[in-house]
Every structure is written in structure tokens, then in C-alpha cells.
Amino acid sequence: AQSVTQPDIHITVSEGASLELRCNYSYGATPYLFWYVQSPGQGLQLLLKYFSGDTLVQGIKGFEAEFKRSQSSFNLRKPSVHWSDAAEYFCAVGRRSSNDYKLSFGAGTTVTVRA
């Protein structure tokens, strides 16, 4: 069994401030971890992913995430947020099934950016 937990439902951050979104997972094997972003009324876009190797992963739009096996976490960070970063962010765990991977998503964290 597996689950993905995003403890923060909603985060408000000032423009230019740093941002960290938490993600914890429970999975019996080596996890494949992802962060997706969903702008209002839109589909999801992949920000970054972790398969193996360097535990600090760089993504698009200035985001990075760090995999910590001991804490079962994959937190997303950005040093300085922009107003355009206001969106909903989803952490996901990939699990292998037949020809491809299925994704299990967390409930999401909504980020509001204030001027």
C-alpha cells in the first residue's frame, strides 16, 4: 500500500519570500516521486521528478526538491516566489504497473502569493 500526504492545505507567502511545500509518502519500495503544478482551471504540469541518484532535484520555474529517505519526505522549495507561482501543487508517487507507472497523488497544497 502507499499513500502521499501533503500536510499543508493552504499556504500564503509574500512575493519574493521563500516557499517550502511538504510531502510525505509511505511506500514499500524505492519511490519514484514527482511534483506537479496546476494553475487555476488548467491541467497539471510536471515541475520535477526523482528516480534515483542525487537527492536534490532541480526542476522548472526555479523549483527544487529534496528526497530524504530517512524522513520519507520529498519537500518542494523555491527561494523567491513570484506572483505567477500562485497555484495548486501536488506531490505524487509513481508505482509500476504493466507497461507504465500509475501515479498516486496527495491532496494538494494551494499557494497564495500576496504582493
Next chain:
Amino acid sequence: SQTIHQWPATLVQPVGSPLSLECTVEGTSNPNLYWYRQAAGRGLQLLFYSVGIGQISSEVPQNLSASRPQDRQFILSSKKLLLSDSGFYLCAWSVRSETSGRLNSYNEQFFGPGTRLTVL
């Protein structure tokens, strides 16, 4: 380049009415296709996936069904909608792995713009 389309973008339907949501992919062949539902305040739930024409796998028991009549077409249907079917429905595709069992490969899922369904 590849694109994924969903329609309609929004839909309001009465309880008990039928449903048909369509998803099409362009610019790729033999994709894996997925239907997700996002209920208010919740994450995405995988409803169905398909690895080929006519091949449908259901993840959770529900009032919905899916079909794949063509390689790049994925349809989500219901004979009678329930209030609980309201939500945001997302279709996604990914490149199918050339070799099953390749544990180190992952094919990114690309999502469509979604359909917002309201059942009244």
C-alpha cells in the same frame, strides 16, 4: 509536437442523465491513456487507464466506464449520473515503455486541460 484535447470544458448535467467526455491525443502513437477525477479539496484519483485499443483497466468501483475505440481516443461515460460524480476530470497520456519490466524508466504523464462537471 504532441497535444491533448478534452471536451467539453465545462458541463452541467442533471442527476440521472448520461455522460460522455472525450479525450484525444495528437502527435503520438500507441500512448497510454488515463482518466483522473479531482473532487473539491481532494487530490487526483486515477479512475481508468488504457494501454491499447479496447484495453481498459478500472482502478476503483464506480458509476463510470471508459472506452478506447481508437488508438488516440479515450472516452469516459456514465449511463446515469450521480451527484457524487461532480468534479474536475482530467485525461492524461504517456509514452508506452518499449520494454515492460524496465524499472528505471518513467514516462511522464501529460495532462489535458480538464472538464469541470457539475451534477445537479
